[in-house]
Amino acid sequence: MSAAVKLTDVAMQFAVAKQHEGGHHRVLQGLTLEIQRGEKVGLIGRNGAGKSTLLRIIAGIFPPASGDVWRNPEMTVALLSLGLGFKSDLTGRENAFLAAMLQGLTRGAANKHMGAIGDFAELGDYYDEPVKTYSAGMRARLGFATGLLLETDILLLDEILAVGDNKFRLKARQALQEKVTEDRTIVMVHHAERAIRDMCTRAVWLEQGRVQMDGDVDAVLEAYGKAV
């Protein structure tokens, strides 16, 4: 099995007001992690443990403050999180079209997906209404449906299953399950243990920006459950 991502001694900090933490909030510190091609990894940890920051560093959205990040040059990667900054004055269809193009599709290819996205998001006539008229659930459903277009080797999922009612969640999980092919590497952040158990083969517990525990899903979830 070849490596997909290697992080060595990675640290990350963000500037905050000078009176707090000396002006720098440390999100990750001394984090070392290796993920193999085809692995399905679940990231768990408390709020502020650095899970979403770690996904963004793996996605290459920003570099860490220090440390080494290596990603397999043969593999493409994308981060899927809900709501790609929808423009509230545009309709759901227009936002979906924009999201599709942002994900690298041509105009023609984006147009072909518009019907399927509207159907999946179950927006009905609201699909052609401005997003500012949507409920939070409708926005989340649209965000999930547009994100399903991603077809990359490494898929990073940030809390995307916390969407809609139970019926829609089940549909969303099934749709996502279709993307979890043997060769695709998945790194997902999710607060619900069940989603991690269902989809992941390995769990990594982050605590204060470091790897607290790494290994079998059941063992890590059990230890995490006792600690929180």
Add this chain to the structure above:
Amino acid sequence: MNYCSWGDSVQRYHLKIEISLNPAQFFSLVDTMARLSLRAEARRFYFGYFWWVLEPLLYVAVFWLVFEKLLGTRTPDFLMFLAVGKLTFIWFSKTVNTAANSLVNNAGLIARMDLPKMIFPAVVVLECSYRQIAVFVLLAIFILVDGRQPTAHWFWLLPIAVVQILLIVACAFIAALLVCISRDFVPLISLGTIFLMFMSGVFWDLNTLADEHAAELLVVLNPLAYLLDAYRQALLWQQSPDITHLAAVGAILVAINLFLVKVMQRYSRHIARRVISQ
């Protein structure tokens, strides 16, 4: 600790939308974003797209009222003189001030996708340029209603506008980067464009400056002053602008823009970190 090394993986990432590899796809994305942004803006206002021409018209009306009626300017044919200067200057000022916030206003998107960062100011430039087409049509109607005939000199409009776009792109990129470094630049950029309005001959003729050396220096140091004068030469005075100067300004701006594109590409992820952590 070692500084982060991305190696070859950076080049492979988001291959489909990496501008250096596919300019057509980049332009298509920028064009879509600009058109949708214009559509969203039009929906916010009762008068919708009508504001594209209404706002510049009102600017001209206000300046005309103050300088012609209140202060009694001696510039001959002042209304047309002002219309050409103001309607072309607005293109510059509106774009640069809007582009200044283009990176920080898209922090949500930048936090989720590794897009080429120049997309954001580029969208603003294209958006304002689409509006400017309507303004140029309005300007042409203004001139024709004033009793002037179109002449061959009007063709100069195209190269002058191209050089102005190059100037706008350069200033828009610089403004967006500065605001990315610190939001304190927002009021400074706004003040800077007002200063430029006073220094570019929007409502006064730089050919009337008593000190010829000062006028020459102004034209050399401030390309906007030169461009506004060139527009008037072509549209109002049936003259050809100084082509050597126009070409030189254009060439320098192309070089500056290429440099800025490189900066945006080189520091793309650092820009993202800065925008997100602000």
